[in-house]
Amino acid sequence: MTKSLTLNEEQAAIMEGLQAEQKYINPKYFYNHHGSKLFEKITQLDEYYPTRTERGILQSRAEDIANLIERDALIVEPGAGSCKKIEYLLPALHPKVYVPQDVSAEFLKQSAQRLSEIYSWLDVVPVASDFSEPIVIPERLRKYRKYAFYPGSTIGNFEPEDALQFLKQMRTLVGDSGGMILGVDLHKDNDILHAAYNDKEGVTAEFNLNTLSHINDILSSGFELQKFEHMALYNSQKQRIEMYLKSTEPQEYRVLGELITFEQGELIHTEHSYKYTIDGIRQLANSSGFTLEHSWLDENELFSVNYLQSV
Template structure:
């Protein structure tokens, strides 16, 4: 059962925040725009296409792991929890968890309202007896969850190694915000991509069909549409680079020639070869993943991987609050 009114978990993330991040990002050197702004409707749809690409191993690998470990997750979590997903529900991974856990309610959280409505409606149709309570919000900050689940123990779900899109200290902040949102006694299922060879990683983020390139370039199209931009999108190209020192894939938009444009009337110039840094995707070794979770207020209690060790699904529980002396 889908609750039609999408809960507003915090102040609106409409144009002011997007405008601020974009203008600040173009003023920076090197230029950079936060990856969260990829996900307008077109961006969300393109990302769903990316997850089906042959080069993009994370989705199919994580899905296979979840199919194998979901019964154990359900047994450890126990009955009666509300599943809170940080991001709109995946058409493949989310049902695996929901079928295994049989939750009291399902609460997806996403900043893309249109995509959130669509995915929530699909899951409500697939699980007609389940209360689906979507929340349109930026989950980087603590969120007030719907009153219907206020007293219900929570099981957070954060698949897709999305945690890797943030620099490590921001990842810790996010994990702490999740802990605060989910409350005392919460548990968390999180997917984390492992470090592997550069060729595999770069292919996953620069596919032969050009879908990831379209996804990256769509950010410029969004700026033109929503912020009265005049960016010549055709004069930029997508780049994906493995940064071994920082254990991350970096996505950039590179100017192929000198360009001049405006955003809300403000003039900008970029020289050929200059880039806009749009996304990081950090990869974690097993030990580093555990350290990160503990720093964010979570204690890992179980971990599952694929046979090749490409990807890990980790179950963690919220650390008890420390009492002041």
């Protein structure tokens, strides 16, 4: 669309997605304050294996990971959210500084404060910024050896070329002597994947629908959440889970002077999650200026935690 003078960049970007042939909403709009709380609830669901599986790896392999990380370093975590996963590693890694970054400033502030109270020896320096922006390390902290911590399956939310670009940015951030701890979801049975994104309690559905509530606030729009439903499926050709919001009836809305229409059954693409093999992770690392030093898997090989070293 042609950007109107009345729209800011964020509004224009959302409107562009809603007026595309295949409508889409950037998945960053999952994460307003309510969305962040819902995601924390998702991670505790029985069906959602990634969080508990990764937690088991981090807890059981913390000392092994620490053997590859310099003590008294700086750990930066993009999209840190609750900052809870770093706690599985803090006693073993014992970094000097922890820099969590997240778009939800209020949620990040609360998380950072909680962490500071638990670990009095740790300098916690939160950075509230959009995920798409480079993380700026304060000048006083740049003397420390730097490592990125990117747990969860978030790397799978990127298109492959964007995942490569992100890792290149992390390589620039940590420098020649740094490294990265990277969580990656692995290829597995379709039934396990389907259940993980279609939980029986409907929390993932609420999380997905909350995206419309978030953009209603930004656009001053009136999308009616009850007229949309959550949909998640596995695209075997692209080897990724895809999430959508499906319009349950024909509907139209006037938003910032533009008419947005939906046919019955029309989909808004909100997220996808690629699944990797270890060889695929190795190729991604090599292409971005890292080398894959080690991978730790759970006994069922559902998930991986990987250490990437700058080269």
